[in-house]
Amino acid sequence: xxxxxxEEEPAPRITSPVPAPSDLGREGIPMSTMSHRESLHTTDTxxxxxxxxxxxxxxxxxxxxxxxxxxxxxxxxGSVEAHENKIVVGPNGKVSAGVKAREVVVHxxxxxxxxxxxxxxxxxEAKLVGDIKxxxxxxxxxxxxxxxxxxxxxxxxxxxxxAAAGVTGARPAVNPAATGTxxxxxxxxxxxxxxxxxxxxx
Amino acid sequence: xxxxxxxxxxxxxxxxxxxxALDQFFHALRDRSGLRILDLTGGSQANIQYIAEQGHxxxxxxxxxxxxxxxxxxxxxxxxxxxxPERLNRFGSMTLDHEPGTFQGVLAWDVxxxxxxxxxxxxxxxxxxxxxxxxxxxxxxxxxxxxTELPALNYHIVDRRTVSTTAQGRVRPIRFLTNRxxxxxxxxxxxxxxxxxxxxxREVIVRR
Numbered sequence: 001x002x003x004x005x006x007e008e009e010p011a012p013r014i015t016s017p018v019p020a021p022s023d024l025g026r027e028g029i030p031m032s033t034m035s036h037r038e039s040l041h042t043t044d045t046x047x048x049x050x051x052x053x054x055x056x057x058x059x060x061x062x063x064x065x066x067x068x069x070x071x072x073x074x075x076x077x078g079s080v081e082a083h084e085n086k087i088v089v090g091p092n093g094k095v096s097a098g099v100k101a102r103e104v105v106v107h108x109x110x111x112x113x114x115x116x117x118x119x120x121x122x123x124x125e126a127k128l129v130g131d132i133k134x135x136x137x138x139x140x141x142x143x144x145x146x147x148x149x150x151x152x153x154x155x156x157x158x159x160x161x162x163a164a165a166g167v168t169g170a171r172p173a174v175n176p177a178a179t180g181t182x183x184x185x186x187x188x189x190x191x192x193x194x195x196x197x198x199x200x201x202x
Numbered sequence: 203x204x205x206x207x208x209x210x211x212x213x214x215x216x217x218x219x220x221x222x223a224l225d226q227f228f229h230a231l232r233d234r235s236g237l238r239i240l241d242l243t244g245g246s247q248a249n250i251q252y253i254a255e256q257g258h259x260x261x262x263x264x265x266x267x268x269x270x271x272x273x274x275x276x277x278x279x280x281x282x283x284x285x286x287p288e289r290l291n292r293f294g295s296m297t298l299d300h301e302p303g304t305f306q307g308v309l310a311w312d313v314x315x316x317x318x319x320x321x322x323x324x325x326x327x328x329x330x331x332x333x334x335x336x337x338x339x340x341x342x343x344x345x346x347x348x349x350t351e352l353p354a355l356n357y358h359i360v361d362r363r364t365v366s367t368t369a370q371g372r373v374r375p376i377r378f379l380t381n382r383x384x385x386x387x388x389x390x391x392x393x394x395x396x397x398x399x400x401x402x403x404r405e406v407i408v409r410r
Contacts, residue, residue, distance in 0.1 A: 002294045002328055122245065137250055141356060141368055145245035146297075148238075148261040151254040 056092040070101075073108070083117070091125060104134075106143075113147075218366045223397045223405035225363045227307065227340045228256060237306040240332070242266070242313050248358035248366075249309065261305070265313050265325075266354050268296040270372055280375050281318040290321065298328040305332055308339040311357045312403075314387075315344060315376040322377075326387055333410040336392075343379055346402040351375045 051069035054060060058074035066082035073090030079098045080087060087101040093108035104116040106126040114120060116134040124140040133150045231237055235257030241249045244264025253260040272293040273283040283289050308329060317325060329339060344352065354370040379387070381396060381404075388394050388408050397405035 002299060002324075002331075137247060139245045139247040139250070142370060143245045144264050144267050145262045146264050148259060149250050149254070150259060151250070 051086075051088070054093075056090070079112075089126075098130075218360065218364060219399075219401065219403070220363055221365045221405060222363070222399075223340055223342075223395075223407050224359065224365060226395075226397075227309075227338055227407060228362055230338055231256070231258070231307060234306075238304055239307040239309065240300070240305040241309045242311060243309070243356050243358075246356060246358050248360065252359040252361075258307075261300070263297055263300075265297045266316070268293055269313070269316055270354070270374070271296065274372065274374070281377070284318050284321040290324075293321075298325065298332060300332040302331050303334045306334050306337045308333055308337070309357075310339055310341050312342040312344060312355065314341060315379065316374050318377060322387070327390075330390055330410060335410055337410040339391075339408045339410065341384075341406045341408065343384060343404040343406065344376060344402060345378075345404045347378045349376060349378075349402075 051071045052066060053071040054074045054076065056073040060074070060076045060078070062078045064070070064076065064078070064080045064082075066080075066085060066087075068082075069086045069088070070080070070082050071088045071090055072080070072093040072095055074092070075094045075096075077096045080095065080100070082101040084102055086103040086105070087099060088105045089095055089108045089110055091107040095108070095110045096112060097110075098112045098114075099110060100115045102117045103119045103121075104114055105121045105123070106128055107123045108125075109127040111129045113130045114128070114132045114134070116132070118134070119136040119138070120132055120134045121138045122128055122140065122143045122145055124142040126140075127144045129146045131147045131150070133152055135152055135154060137149060137151070139145060237258040238261060239253050239258050240261050240263060241253070242263050242265040243249060244267050245262050250260050250262070272289045273280055277283040277286060277289070310329065314322060314325065333339060342357075351373050353373045356368045356370060358366045358368065360366050384396075384404075384406060385394060391408050391410055393409040395407045395409075397407070399405060
């Protein structure tokens with residue numbers, strides 16, 4: 001029943017080179033086959049009015065780089081990156097890919113790791129299987145999420161960026177929970193009033 | 203499985219409650235940071251936030267959802283379906299498929315009461331496998347024998363001593379476990395500690 005996890009499947013081969021940013025800038029290919037207003041919650045609708053939209057009948061295999069907000073209501077397999085922008089996975093969206101963006105909103109399904117620089121918002125009907133790195137996370141009751149969460153503090157991110165840029169003297173983030181407390185093992189043999197633990201030691 | 207969902211005031215264990223076991227669980231981990239804590243609720247923002255504030259990393263695993271997806275529909279019934287090899291294989295692919303010794307703490311809440319043998323024993327074996335030696339596991343057990351079914355409950359950490367509970371739609375049958383049955387279930391663990399509470403929810407901390 002619980003066999004070892006299958007080896008990670010190799011990432012889909014990319015058949016086309018990654019477009020240069022200048023190419024993205026002049027890209028004029030319409031991606032929408034639907035009105036994104038018809039399937040997204042009203043709270044997102046006004047925000048994505050100027051977004052690129054992958055409609056629900058569209059299937060994309062490969063890498064997507066976006067320099068504008070992106071709504072995915074179709075199927076995407078590969079990777080999706082919109083570092084400075086927002087990605088919304090609509091209710092019909094199925095993403096089997098790593099996702100990197102400034103902000104990610106999930107109504108549909110994601111299977112893959114998500115890096116959201118600022119925030120990820122997992123809505124009630126969403127299903128997300130993968131690990132998350134972000135500064136802020138919102139999960140509505142009823143959403144399904146399986147994976148680990150790495151909450152990144154803004155100062156830690158700056159330090160990482162500084163370290164990556166070769167700046168010396170960046171200090172690691174201080175963990176406020178790890179300061180000045182004496183070791184306290186959960187002594188299994190203890191019995192206390194109030195909590196009234198009753199111990200059965202093996 | 204189609205019983206109406208009672209109001210939260212009628213649901214045993216629902217609402218906001220004080221939890222001494224939760225307090226002790228985090229007290230035991232307080233001098234360490236960067237621990238990996240597994241939360242079987244499967245997506246509680248409050249729990250993720252609280253665990254992060256303690257300096258730890260949380261992993262969410264929606265075991266209750268996997269139970270519903272694999273055993274609630276069709277077949278011979280919720281508990282009988284838990285003996286169906288095909289359903290069990292699917293369940294095993296959905297949950298608790300972590301590497302051995304990954305976690306230093308597990309918040310399992312009340313999930314064990316929604317399982318019957320042999321699944322129950324197998325899940326305990328898997329929890330033992332994925333928990334580091336010395337790691338702690340927190341369980342709740344509904345102690346009222348008259349309760350035969352409950353809606354799915356999500357447990358949210360409010361603070362170190364307080365948990366709030368929200369009911370999700372699906373009602374599942376539950377199995378009552380005596381203290382002796384709980385002890386036997388965790389016979390392979392180092393220690394088990396019961397906390398007597400004022401309501402009908404027993405709290406248990408188990409050390410791997």
